[in-house]
Amino acid sequence: MSAISGWTLSPSVPGLWAAFAKVNALGQDDESVCSYSWWFVRQETWYAYSLVDQLMQISRLTDGWDGYGAAGIDFKAVAHARNILPLLHASPDHILPGVAGTVLVEWERSLGRASLEIGQDTFSFYTSPTVGDPILLGGTIQGLDVGDINFALATITGNVVPQSLESRNWHVGVARRI
Amino acid sequence: MRGAFEAPPGSDEVSVSRRWYVAPWLSKAYAKHRVQRPRASPPKVYKGLAFVSVEIVRRFGSAVIDSRSEYLGHADIKHGIVRVKGVALAPDLRKVLEERLERLAQAARYTEDREPSRIQWRGGD
Numbered sequence: 629m630s631a632i633s634g635w636t637l638s639p640s641v642p643g644l645w646a647a648f649a650k651v652n653a654l655g656q657d658d659e660s661v662c663s664y665s666w667w668f669v670r671q672e673t674w675y676a677y678s679l680v681d682q683l684m685q686i687s688r689l690t691d692g693w694d695g696y697g698a699a700g701i702d703f704k705a706v707a708h709a710r711n712i713l714p715l716l717h718a719s720p721d722h723i724l725p726g727v728a729g730t731v732l733v734e735w736e737r738s739l740g741r742a743s744l745e746i747g748q749d750t751f752s753f754y755t756s757p758t759v760g761d762p763i764l765l766g767g768t769i770q771g772l773d774v775g776d777i778n779f780a781l782a783t784i785t786g787n788v789v790p791q792s793l794e795s796r797n798w799h800v801g802v803a804r805r806i
Numbered sequence: 807m808r809g810a811f812e813a814p815p816g817s818d819e820v821s822v823s824r825r826w827y828v829a830p831w832l833s834k835a836y837a838k839h840r841v842q843r844p845r846a847s848p849p850k851v852y853k854g855l856a857f858v859s860v861e862i863v864r865r866f867g868s869a870v871i872d873s874r875s876e877y878l879g880h881a882d883i884k885h886g887i888v889r890v891k892g893v894a895l896a897p898d899l900r901k902v903l904e905e906r907l908e909r910l911a912q913a914a915r916y917t918e919d920r921e922p923s924r925i926q927w928r929g930g931d
Contacts, residue, residue, distance in 0.1 A: 688847070695843050695850035697814030699891040728815045728889040743904065747894035754897040756905065764897040 679713045682723040689725050699729030704748045706731060708769050712746065715774040718781045720744075740784040744777065755780050807916065808907035810856060811883060815891040819882040824872075827879030830855055831927040834919065852922055855929065858914040866906050866913070 683706055690700040709731040713720075716733075724732040726745060733744040740757035752766035763780040765772075813820050823833045833855055843850040860870045869884040887903045889895055895903070917929035 690847075692843075693846070693848070694809060694814075695841055695846070696820075697817075699815050702892045705892070726889075727809070727812050728895070729892050730894055743900070745894040745900060748892035750894040752894040752897040752900055754901040756901060762901060764901070766894065766897045 679720075679723065680710065683709055683713075683731070686723065686725045686731060693725065694727060698725070698727040701725050701731065702729045702748045705729065705746050708751075709733065709746045712744075712772070712774060712777075715778075716781065717778045718785045735781060735784065737784045737786070739786055742781055742784050753777055753780065755784050757784055807856075807911040807914075808904065810914075811907050811910045813885055813889070815889040818885045818888045820885075821876075822870075822881050822883055824879045824881050825857065825931065829927075830929065830931065831925065834927045835925065838922075852919070854916060854918040854922075855927070856911075856914040856916040857931070858910060862913045863910065866909050867902075868906065868910075 686701050687703065687706040688701075689698075692698060693700065709723075713733070718735060720733045721736050722732070722734040724734065726732045728747070730745050730747045733746070735742045739759075740755055742753070742755040744753045745751060746769070749769055750767065751769055751772050753764070755763045760783075763783065765776055765780065811820055823836070828836075834852070837852045837855070841850070842852045863870050863883055868886070871882050871884055873880050873882050885903060885906070887895070887899050894900075919927070919929055921928060
């Protein structure tokens with residue numbers, strides 16, 4: 629636990645305090661669990677801080693931030709983004725302000741790209757895969773299912789093996805050693 | 807750079823100048839005096855000009871309309887999709903719009919101005 633004392637945790641980022649409390653709650657007796665959790669928390673903390681920092685920068689943009697009539701970033705959109713981002717399995721490549729005052733979260737991977745737009749009370753999501761059909765999701769924030777978003781993201785991040793490949797017997801055709 | 811061709815909320819139009827009527831140095835002067843906002847946070851500073859042909863814009867699905875009521879040589883790129891403030895655009899429309907903006911940005915010939923403080927434009931046509 630002594631390693632944690634070297635961390636500087638910002639009180640403006642509640643997620644970091646939560647992560648800190650989680651490590652402290654671990655029992656000293658079970659060292660293997662503790663070390664694993666420490667690694668996990670360290671990764672999560674860095675990731676969360678990076679995203680929250682970018683979101684905070686975006687949230688400061690006021691009306692006309694692009695010099696061409698863009699709307700200031702809505703604080704509700706930023707709050708929704710803060711709730712949703714930690715639940716996503718694939719870390720985004722870009723967090724951007726939208727001209728309509730929304731927050732854009734984007735992924736660019738070798739299998740395609742995906743974009744999530746978070747508004748005041750609405751969201752929209754699409755994938756643009758290099759092969760196959762896009763996945764389109766949208767509606768109210770209350771209706772947003774992060775599981776659906778994660779599944780759709782997996783199709784461009786390569787975490788999903790197509791069923792036709794998954795069900796194949798890969799042992800067929802392998803030369804037998806004599 | 808796709809944001810360069812993105813319309814503000816409540817509109818589907820992006821103001822541009824027609825090369826036939828407006829010389830690049832005049833577009834540069836307009837950008838510096840009417841669009842640039844060096845004291846804003848974050849500052850928006852003139853960096854250069856992007857040229858794109860009307861034929862390419864129309865091929866990608868947007869319209870180009872003459873709006874000389876603003877000034878002779880003024881035109882608008884019209885995307886046909888209007889964003890509403892604070893509302894996420896429907897995913898099918900957003901995919902179409904963003905991919906079009908991306909293609910426009912890639913097709914446009916952007917020339918960075920090495921002498922932004924000067925009146926003259928030496929970046930070619």
